[in-house]
Amino acid sequence: MSVDLTWDLVADVRQLLSYHFMLNALRAGTIVAVVCGAIGYFMVLRRQSFVGHTLAVIGFPGAAGAIWLGVSSGFGYYGFCIAGALVIAALPGGGRAGSGLGGAGEESAVVGTVQGFALACGFLFVSLYKGFLSGLNNLLFGTITGVADHQVITLLIAGVLCLAVLVAIARPLLFVSVDPDVARASGVPVRLVGTVYLVLLGTAAAGASQITGSLLVFALLVAPAATASRLTARPYLGLGLSVLIAVLVTWLGEAFAFFSPYPIGFWVTTLAFGAYLLATGYGLLRERLGRRLVTA
């Protein structure tokens, strides 16, 4: 494969799209980015980043185990991530917004232990399946060359289902996330909504793992949502922005990975972090200017 980056952008894009694996990567990346941008926005709102990271990591033993047994890795990702979401939801306080972080130490220690155990199991499967060391890096850190046609279709179905459920529970979920006590008092089934959301989060993480790798799912789940919530406080506008940023980051990351020798994981995380830094800088600037206007 000879790849030349020129100043002619149209030619570059044409070159990019002439490879079937790149088309698949872009299709899969777009689906994953839309889902992650939307689901991640609620994750940031609910302060469940640590749980989200753990769910993503749980996908790793799933995929490694599936490959070891000779099954499609997609089954492993979805099976383990959704099962992990149900287990975490069943833990005391697991489905609650803000769980697993800051406050009560033991809860987060439990989530951490689950995470470590999942990684250890994945490592066990990888070492039982000999001659798989390069595959290990792809599972953990992602690859753009490995997306097959049937995987794109699975991702699409899972993504559409995910978004449909999210739309159905969006209003109560927003209510529960912003003010759980008032929501409970007005009859919203807080626990159920939390559990359904965790399952959605697991599904999104499983999808994203197949593109960015288990360890770098955060680049699509947290960073776009965090950037969006720096830019606006309005929930639905933020949701849209988060999706937009996730898609842009994925497209650019995949294109850069195509034209450079560095892996997609590096590009996607760097772009996402860069966007977050820019948004933070913009927020600080606006705050300072606003203060000056008020004092003047």
Next chain:
Amino acid sequence: MSDPITGLAHMLGQPFIQHALVAGTSIALLSGLVGYFVVLRGQVFAGDALSHVAYAGALAALAAGVDLRFGLFAATIAVGLVLGLLGGRRAADDVVIGTAFAWVLGLGVFFLAIYTTHSATGNSAANVNVLFGSILGISASAASTAAWIAVGLIALLLVLARPLLFASLDPDVARASGVPVRLLGPLFLAIVGATAAEASQAIGALLLFGLLAAPPAAAQRLTDRPWRGFVLSGLLSVLCLWIGVCVAYAAPKLPVSFTIMTTSTVLYAGVVLVTTVRWPAFSRRGGAARP
């Protein structure tokens, strides 16, 4: 190896097991003791972030061609200090940590790409060792260095332990009575960083929680008293490491990091079970009622 005593003696005669136990015991004790405060202060996520920093640091050192441990310690201690200083003003946001550590891992992958293109052989193994540890492959000199660093860090932690406990349980009162809370936070996170660097050599950057989170969580369930919990956490961590190493020796197919992590998970699950059915000797109430 029909007789367990003979088997054990045979195992202890192996040099690589001796190295593993020397390094592992000190590292596990350090992780358990530090982990107690990590869990108490609700900084598990920060510990997670520091373990990822350890990965990026180690691979940066490999890519630059210097000693891996240099990268490990420099990166984790620096980031620990920065996290602590940021947290001094406002509790470090989980979103900030999450965004930053995804990028740090991305950097790790970047260094991995540089490293693998510049050195032809043995690259995958080094990468896997940083991620998942290789305590049975540790050399004699590395084992003794790791042990001495661990001893130094434990000594530092013991000096800080009393004010740190005070500051963790009640920061406002501690500040009012003259404890330098602002200084303790960054210093403690730097120690956590150094611990992450140490543990990366034993059970790998990704499995740090096996020694840092599970034993303290179990200890906190077994006792409410801080000092008893502190010591218990260190001892449980060492126990997990010993059992893990023995199991891995008996079943060579299982990677040692997996057996250690599994032991600590099983230990924690067992403690939860025992304390939930409220077996009087072990439950919190029973522990607190004793004089």
